Amino acid sequence: MARPRKKNNAARISISLPVALFDELDEMVVERGYASRSEAISKMISEQLVNHQHQLGKEIMAGTITLTYDHSKPGLQSRLMKIQHKYLKEIISSQHVHLENHHSLEVLLVQGPGVRLKAIASELIVCKGVKHGCLNVSSNILPPIY
Missing domain, CATH: 1.10.1220 (Arc Repressor Mutant)
Structure with missing residues (x-):
């Protein structure tokens, strides 16, 4: 309080x-x-x-979602991939790097309404096996891709 x-x-x-x-x-x-x-x-x-x-806003923003997770956790990579496919409009690209001790680092480039980006990040971060996750946003956006 x-x-x-x-x-x-x-x-x-x-x-x-x-x-x-x-x-x-x-x-x-x-x-x-x-x-x-x-x-x-x-x-x-x-x-x-x-x-x-x-x-929290509806303003279009660009940013990154960074995840560190235990890729040996059964079903985790599949779950993360399903979530990412659900948000094809917002997830522009991803970079996946293998770390030591069964861990991976994944960085997603995202763009969309801030509130939606927060929801995507939250959905990914709460997956069991994700050790760390964060969303970083900017009010600057990507130029039109198409």
Whole structure:
């Protein structure tokens, strides 16, 4: 539940992170030259909120869906392929690379209404065996293909 906003320009939150993630955050703060963890986290949240707002709209957008998955999981590749075939209008192309330890990296170039791209990404990401997935969008679109 959201708390009432304070009258000053900042609100405080408290989060718990695994130690390894915390250490990586501190490294990134130093490498990117942020003044503090708060500045780095604020920037990441801002970027995600902009991305989220774009995804909810009906505006035509271009982007990528990136998936990392365990290709040895029975039926997973077939399921991912069926989903991709369902969205032929939006999925422009795909690149598949085999990684170590039975994993694959797949990048899909997509274009369509932001809300539809979000739905496609969500449908792919929730498949059992997908380890990581994300949608990145841009308000710039591809020129007409035909």
